Amino acid sequence: xxxxxxxxxxxxxxxxxxxxxxxxxxxxxxxxxxxxxxxxxxxxxxxxxxxxxxxxxxxxxxxxxxxxxxxxxxxxxxxxxxxxxxxxxxxxxxxxxxxxxxxxxxxxxxxxxxxxxxxxxxxxxxxxxxxxxxx
Numbered sequence: 217x218x219x220x221x222x223x224x225x226x227x228x229x230x231x232x233x234x235x236x237x238x239x240x241x242x243x244x245x246x247x248x249x250x251x252x253x254x255x256x257x258x259x260x261x262x263x264x265x266x267x268x269x270x271x272x273x274x275x276x277x278x279x280x281x282x283x284x285x286x287x288x289x290x291x292x293x294x295x296x297x298x299x300x301x302x303x304x305x306x307x308x309x310x311x312x313x314x315x316x317x318x319x320x321x322x323x324x325x326x327x328x329x330x331x332x333x334x335x336x337x338x339x340x341x342x343x344x345x346x347x348x349x350x351x
Contacts, residue, residue, distance in 0.1 A: 247263070252267065253312060254313075255312065255313055255314040257313075259313070259315060259320075261319075261320055261321070264309065264313075264315065264320060264326075265320075265329050265330075268305055268308070268309065268326060268329040268330060269329050269330030269333070269334075270330070271304065271305065271308060271330075272301055272304075272305060272329070272330040272331065272333075272334040273330060273333065273334050273337055275300065275301045275304055275334065276297070276301065276334035276335070276337040276338035276341070277337055277338075277341055279297045279300065279301070279338055279341075279342075280297075280337065280338040280339070280340065280341025280342040280345065281341050281342075281345055283297070283338075283341075283342045283345075283346070284341060284342045284343070284344065284345025284346035284347075284349065285345055285349060287346050287349070287350050288342075289346075293342075294335075294338075294339075297335075297338050298335070301331075301334060301338075302327055302331075305326070305327055305329070306323075306326075306327060309326055
């Protein structure tokens with residue numbers, strides 16, 4: 217008798233075998249941390265976009281926590297955050313990685329990667345820390 221549980225088990229086992237075969241054939245390459253600072257490493261658009269996105273999120277969290285703890289107030293600090301964040305992103309892809317930005321959609325596309333999510337995280341952290349620590 218063939219039941220639903222056996223069917224799910226067979227599908228799961230087949231999927232696992234496909235993943236192992238792809239990994240052995242070299243289709244899935246593991247991401248190495250050394251690649252983050254290697255200007256010779258090959259980058260595809262998705263990988264670079266993900267890295268830039270997460271760098272921006274870390275910068276947003278650090279700046280938001282710092283701005284709230286100091287405590288800084290005023291809209292000028294949002295502009296300062298955007299300048300710091302964009303400067304770090306530009307420095308990373310242009311100076312450290314030395315990628316040709318035209319291969320990835322130009323400066324605009326690379327500088328925009330993760331921008332709005334990081335602005336949201338920055339504001340959330342800043343407002344939360346400021347409100348909890350100073351009121």
